[in-house]
Each structure stands twice: as C-alpha cells, then as structure tokens.
Amino acid sequence: MMDAPQIVKTQPLLMARNVSKSFGNIAALQDVSATVYPGEVLGIVGESGSGKSTFLRCLNLEEHPDQGSYTLDLPNVQGNLFDLDRYARRMLCATRIGIVYQNPHLGLLMKHSSSGNVAERLLVAGERRFNVLREKARDALDASEFPLDRMDAPPIELSGGMQQRVQLAKAIALEPALLLLDEPTTGLDVSVQALVLDTLKKLQQERKITMVIVSHDLGVIRTLSDRVMVMRRGRVVEEGLADQVFQDPQHAYTQQLVHAKL
C-alpha cells in the first residue's frame, strides 16, 4: 500500500526574490523570483538573451544584481547572500555551490591536469594532504564517470564531453548543497549529450543534489528537471511542474516554444 502523500513541510533550500539586473539600459532581469527545495531540480528555459544565464550567474554570486534578495537555507549561512563581502562570497561559492559552464574554458584551467582542476576546489577549501586530495579527486572524477586512466591529462587534450565531466567532477568534489548547470550539454553531439545527461541523472538520484539547470534545449530540461521556469526578456512568464508545463503550456510563448520543439 502506498503512503498517503505528505504535505511538503521542508524549508526551501534556495530562495531568490525579485532579482533585477540591468546592463546599461537593457533590463536583463526584472523581478525574477525562484524557490528550490532540497533535492529538487529546477529547469530554466528560454531563448538566447532571455536572462537565464544572467540569473544563474547571480545565483553563483558572480554577478551582483541591482536589487533582490537571495538566501540559502544552510548551516552558518545567513542573510541576503548578495550582501556578502568578497571573501565570504568566495568561500561560499567554493564550498557550497558547484557550477558547470557551457564553455569549459570558463570553469577549467586548461593546461593543468584534470585531477588538479578537481583538487583546486579542495585546496581552496583548505585541504592540505596530498594523498587525500588525490583520492578525493579520483572519487569525484569517478562519480562523474570520467575514465580514470586519463585523470592527469590536461583538459585541453580531452574531448568536449570529457571536459564537461571534469567540470562536473570539480563542481561535486566538495559535495555542494547546490549545483548550477549552465547549458551543460550544449555544443556536444547528441550521443555524448545523452551520456552526460545520464551521468547527471544518476548523480542526482544517488546524491540528492539540488540543481538549477539552464538550457534552451527542452529535451534536456524535460529529462532532468522536476519543475520548470520559462523566461523571456528578463521575466518569468510561466512556472510549474515539468510535465504540466510541457503538456499543458499556458503562456503563449511557452506554447510556441513547446511547438517549436516538436
């Protein structure tokens, strides 16, 4: 017999409220709010220039918004994270938030070894034992299904899919509370894309990592996310459960997007 569904009582892990950001007179984000519960995957879809990547950069504290608040429900993390000083911001990003960029050049040191790229995270967090670094880097690379015999090869010698796996290993090395994925599979061919998505799905199921994934590819979002946010011109036009949004889109733009996919 199945248990009766429980009312969700857990606190949301991530709460972003009314985030606005403009570059000159271009409003990249206008009053964007998002809530993500622990273990949940939030997908953000939208066309190029809709502000989805800017929002993700704000969540990674790389971009400082003009206004808005951002909280993470974690021990020892209090208040509006946009107000943190640069030192606290760096430590928070290094230890609690992992990010995978579309362009591996942004997230990786291309000429250092792959295991070194992963170890850097641990070094920033203060790990000073070589053997532990080595072991943890190997574990993280293994978890992201990277071939371990190439763990000391520099990313520049690796294929695009492998580079994304190194980025992923780096992002999960410290077991972050929040994993941000910015178009993680764009630019990969379809079969490699499917493999990387498999890894992400597996990681999500095994580790219950909370994720925010940004993509213009509805297929990617549909595969991974529980809930979806549709953005256009810096605003959220529709939000809801993934199946609901894709099966029964309400907003004209979402309808267009879903149809365009088919």
Add this chain to the structure above:
Amino acid sequence: MSLKSLTKAWEPMSYGFLDASAKREIRRKMLKAIAVPGCQIPYASREVPMARGWGTGGLQISCTLLNPKTTIKVIDQGADDSVNAASIRRFLAGVSGAPTTTDTLKADLIQSRHRIPEEILREDQVLVLQVPNPEPLRPVQPNMSIARQMHADADYGRMWLQLYEQIVRSGRVMQGASYPSLVNGRFVMTPSPIPRWDVPKMHMAKHLTILSAGREKRLHAVPPFTKVEPLVFDDVPYKVEDHGAHVCTRSGAKGYFMNEIPQDDGPSTFEVSDSELGVKSIHRADGEAVQIGETWYKNGEMTE
C-alpha cells in the same frame, strides 16, 4: 635670513648616491613592508649606475640604510669575490665611505644575491636580498591586477595547485629556488631565488631581511622573529638540497650548501658556496685563530 642659509651647500653628489627624496621614499616603503610582513609594497625605484636586473633593488636599499659606520658585506651566489659582488661593494664604499668586510660576523649590512650566509645572523644585522621577480603568483596568474586581489583575499589555491601538479607529474616538488613561502601566516612571498636550503633560515630569524626588486619596483620584508613556512603538503615533507654529505675539496668543510664543479673525466667535485666560510675553514686548518660563527646547519641538518 636668506634662502641660502636655509639650504645645504651644493654638493656634486648626495651621500649614499641617492638623493634625499629617493631615500625617504625607500625608508617609508621599508617601514610599511616591515609592518606587513611578506606584503609587496610598490616603491619609486630610481636609476642607479647599474643595469636593471643586476641588483638595483638591493643596491637602493643598501644606499638608503648606509651610514659611515656601517660595515658592508656583498655576496653573489655566496661568493664575496664575484665581479658583481665586488663592484657593488666598491660602489657602496665609494658613495658612503663605509668600511667593507667579507666576514659575515663583522658585517652590519649584507647585500646578497641568491644566498643567505651559513653563519647565523644576529639581531643587529640586516640582510638585503636582490629579487628579480617578487610576485610568487606570476606563474599561475599573469595578470598582475588579479594577482594583487588574490593576495588581498589570501587566495593561494593556485599556488598549492602548482605544487600538486609538480608532484603528479614528477613525483616530487620541482621548485628549486625561490620556493613560495607563507610569511606570518598571511602572505605568500617568493624569498628571492635562494635555494630551498636557505628558506628555513628565514623562519623566526633574529635578523631583518629586506627583499627588493628594482626592475619590478616592489619590496617586501621579513622582520625579525617572523614565521616563514614553505608551502608543503602535510604528507609530503619539505626537502632541502641533498648536500649534507658533500665535502668541500678546497677547505674540507662539510654539511653546507655546495657548488658543484663538474670535472672533465665525469664526476663532480664540490666547493662550499659560502666562500667566506670556505676561506675561514682553510685558515683554521692552517692553525690560524679565526672565528667561525654558529651555523644554521650542522652536519647538513638544520638546527632548531
């Protein structure tokens, strides 16, 4: 009162070569550097009659610190008699009238390139090191502005990563000279290209060390009794050069940093790098009464 009575009489050259404002600039920046151990302080580096890269940074510090009673010693790679050391020493003596020496124990001011003398320096001695590249982050971050931010944030992950990479690639830390070291638990500095052998001598040393880069226009300092810890992983111990067993062929001194002299027929002989220590050892062997000070290393082991 006339203007003339308020000014000094015209002289062909300022005392100690540098003019008063140049010396004031360096004094101020030295004070700042001593107040923040290991932090690189930019300063207005002046022209001196020597090419940049030949010790102009050290020379300016020495010119500023000199007075007629300062006894000067200048060494280059441990040797008092190399051309560079000899001409700097002659220049310093010429512009200040200060006495010179080759004996580490008698010197008040020691300007050095690439070595720290083997005899333990005292509280009243100042060591001036010539630094070609004062920025330890340069190999990992070529952008100087970002490197400065990294220093401000104590963001040294990349430095550690460099060591990690060396161990992964070569099985050991390959950094030979200018081994990056953490000063006073805060700033990572490059201790000028002294060998790994000399880095532990800076830790909690009694003397003041000033490191100055004339071309890069920055100086930093290790004040007396300041912690200087080479960056090492907890489970990969710091190793100095393996010179403990070598014997100097000229003086018989053993357990010090050596210069390797390759021989035509294959093997190498060794000669103690601190030339004055070698000279003293020879005199002592000849039965003369020479005073050799306490050394940092005894039989090739660093003393506590």
